[in-house]
Amino acid sequence: MDDTIARLIFRESGGFTGLQRGCTVEPGALPAAPRGELQSLLQAPTRARGGAAPSPPSPPDMPEMPDMQVYTLELVMQPEARAEGESALPGTAPQHRVLRYPASDVPEDLSALIGYLRDHARPLGPR
Numbered sequence: 001m002d003d004t005i006a007r008l009i010f011r012e013s014g015g016f017t018g019l020q021r022g023c024t025v026e027p028g029a030l031p032a033a034p035r036g037e038l039q040s041l042l043q044a045p046t047r048a049r050g051g052a053a054p055s056p057p058s059p060p061d062m063p064e065m066p067d068m069q070v071y072t073l074e075l076v077m078q079p080e081a082r083a084e085g086e087s088a089l090p091g092t093a094p095q096h097r098v099l100r101y102p103a104s105d106v107p108e109d110l111s112a113l114i115g116y117l118r119d120h121a122r123p124l125g126p127r
Contacts, residue, residue: 069103
């Protein structure tokens with residue numbers, strides 16, 4: 001059974017002031033280029049696949065520095081129905097896959113998606 005992205009939660013954090021910005025979007029609301037980049041995350045095994053647990057997308061040596069700007073993409077995955085017209089298996093809860101990228105190291109093939117999300121992000125306040 002494959003998963004589909006039901007919702008995308010974006011967070012932009014870090015920087016000197018420590019403010020956070022973010023937004024939540026449904027994939028169908030995205031323009032074509034960002035939507036294609038989002039779908040490519042499911043097809044790239046090193047980014048979003050990994051069985052039951054998400055694989056870490058950020059390098060293991062990514063330093064945790066409070067003033068470093070980081071983009072977090074949380075993919076809320078919904079299992080697909082087994083056949084047309086059927087719902088997913090009863091009791092199957094959505095899974096969450098979290099991908100983190102330092103602003104200085106966003107993969108080029110995600111630039112349209114990150115740009116769209118940044119344009120639509122709103123202040124969330126400090127943590």
